[in-house]
Amino acid sequence: EAGVAQSPRYKIIEKRQSVAFWCNPISGHATLYWYQQILGQGPKLLIQFQNNGVVDDSQLPKDRFSAERLKGVDSTLKIQPAKLEDSAVYLCASSLESLGGTQYFGPGTRLLVL
Amino acid sequence: RKEVEQDPGPFNVPEGATVAFNCTYSNSASQSFFWYRQDCRKEPKLLMSVYSSGNEDGRFTAQLNRASQYISLLIRDSKLSDSATYLCVVNGRGSYIPTFGRGTSLIVHP
Numbered sequence: 453e454a455g456v457a458q459s460p461r462y463k464i465i466e467k468r469q470s471v472a473f474w475c476n477p478i479s480g481h482a483t484l485y486w487y488q489q490i491l492g493q494g495p496k497l498l499i500q501f502q503n504n505g506v507v508d509d510s511q512l513p514k515d516r517f518s519a520e521r522l523k524g525v526d527s528t529l530k531i532q533p534a535k536l537e538d539s540a541v542y543l544c545a546s547s548l549e550s551l552g553g554t555q556y557f558g559p560g561t562r563l564l565v566l
Numbered sequence: 567r568k569e570v571e572q573d574p575g576p577f578n579v580p581e582g583a584t585v586a587f588n589c590t591y592s593n594s595a596s597q598s599f600f601w602y603r604q605d606c607r608k609e610p611k612l613l614m615s616v617y618s619s620g621n622e623d624g625r626f627t628a629q630l631n632r633a634s635q636y637i638s639l640l641i642r643d644s645k646l647s648d649s650a651t652y653l654c655v656v657n658g659r660g661s662y663i664p665t666f667g668r669g670t671s672l673i674v675h676p
Contacts, residue, residue: 492668493668494570494572494666494669495653495666497665497666500663500664508663543610554600554615555612555664557611558609559608
């Protein structure tokens, strides 16, 4: 079974630029999560989708971050404009269960904002 | 009080030792609990779910104490390969929204 795919794996941008990350979850997984993980900290949930609806986005900085999940499959996370403090690993995860199930993570995208 | 708290460590133990980590949570309505393992520069991977009755998988034992609102992970006969960060996850804020702890670092030395 293919795992969660993410791209790009690494990205370096300058502050105030825009960046987008892509995630393809495991086939059939209804729930998709985007996390931000800063070095030395645990993953922080940014947004959770169930199919193509948003379950929770309370910790998403909506003035600069946006995410969508078209057709309930792939998802993109965008940052515009980026700030230095956005430097982190952005992890995508998916879950077969609708609520509270085991999450399978992609390899993440390492973002460095200069 | 943070929603989910873990001692970041590091816990530095010799091979063969037994080590235990705790993770406290603040939401008494939390419904499901997990331990994930994260190796350096890798993604988190599920280690085990935590059931109300406690559960064991080889050298690993997870327990839930609802009264005191914490989960625990016990590792017996530590191996060098157990060196990693152990993340607890609590689902319960709103509709099973997952919250991760900051992780506990374990270093097993020869």
